């Protein structure tokens with residue numbers, strides 16, 4: 001296959017791809033050294049980019065700092081990259097692949113966060129999976145021992161030589177050096193699958209996208225942006241489904257927060273996935289975060305906020321909040337069905353939410369407005385991803401007993 005075709009078929013895995021020119025000039029050297037720029041260089045760069053953002057820079061990790069480890073699980077094409085951009089944006093700085101390294105790296109570095117993609121722990125490359133007739137979702141195609149050793153080492157503050165799975169070529173490239181960050185986010189198919197890795201995680205998030213919506217998003221991306229046919233998208237979803245059900249989906253039981261995305265109940269038979277019903281399922285009784293609530297903690301509340309303060313055209317917005325159980329565990333559920341007409345009016349809804357971990361009145365609305373070009377910004381996916389991002393900050397602060405100044 002030609003490189004251009006390969007590129008078109010490759011999932012992004014969280015990283016904005018550099019130009020073909022930059023890629024073709026890259027020589028796959030063994031273990032490219034990815035030295036982090038100095039504190040001064042980073043502060044200078046940030047100050048130049050945006051004066052106000054530079055205030056947020058706490059940067060260099062002291063030797064005794066704790067590394068907080070966050071896990072994000074979801075199937076491919078379920079919005080992990082978009083979610084990561086929202087979460088890392090809360091900590092300031094622009095996440096970038098390691099400078100001067102492999103242009104097909106899946107890693108994203110910013111001042112406080114490092115996001116690593118668990119596809120890098122595929123033990124079988126694309127050919128190997130084909131030969132053995134296993135999908136990338138099958139645990140037999142993952143190197144869990146190495147994943148565990150490296151996440152553990154990073155949590156202990158030690159650098160690692162992490163492999164790179166190249167989505168363009170389907171091969172395993174030479175490793176890249178990853179330094180211990182303040183916040184390590186591991187995102188991918190199996191962050192909670194192996195008990196040893198699962199035990200290293202301080203906060204676990206699962207993106208649970210229903211089949212109908214997953215299909216609608218895949219069509220949107222893979223047909224419009226990658227030139228795939230409807231039949232091939234259907235076939236790829238069907239081929240992955242048994243392994244998804246067996247190995248990926250069961251991990252959601254272990255998550256602390258689940259963002260569940262379903263078709264709307266406001267419009268009968270809406271199949272395009274344009275209007276969404278989104279549920280934020282939050283485990284109760286956890287030490288490191290408090291669940292969000294609407295109006296009155298522990299009550300059951302149904303609320304249609306459309307009125308004088310919130311503009312709603314058809315089909316409007318319906319909110320729900322209440323206690324529930326999830327795989328036998330006590331949870332609170334916050335739900336939003338419908339979409340915003342005017343994003344700035346979200347402030348009205350925000351003012352009725354409590355325990356959001358926002359540091360000032362309107363922080364959620366501000367984040368949503370800042371990221372208004374991201375998919376899902378006018379509905380519950382964007383709202384709940386932003387809230388979960390604030391929870392990541394709260395978890396970090398509770399573990400390290402350090403304050404993050406809001407951007």
Ligand SMILES: Nc1ncnc2c1ncn2[C@@H]1O[C@H](COP(=O)(O)OP(=O)(O)OP(=O)(O)O)[C@@H](O)[C@H]1O
Nearest residue numbers: 011012013076077078079080081082217375376381
């Ligand atoms: N909240 C959303 N609302 C609407 N569409 C969305 C949303 N999130 C993601 N999408 C759609 O799904 C596609 C995949 O999103 P994204 O690249 O963030 O997923 P991903 O899980 O990182 O994918 P992959 O693992 O395949 O790289 C986007 O191009 C967009 O079309």
Ligand SMILES: O=C(CO)[C@H](O)[C@H](O)COP(=O)(O)O
Nearest residue numbers: 010011076119126136167170
């Ligand atoms: O599920 C996936 C990503 O989360 C991919 O399918 C998996 O990593 C294999 O990638 P490729 O299709 O590029 O060989």
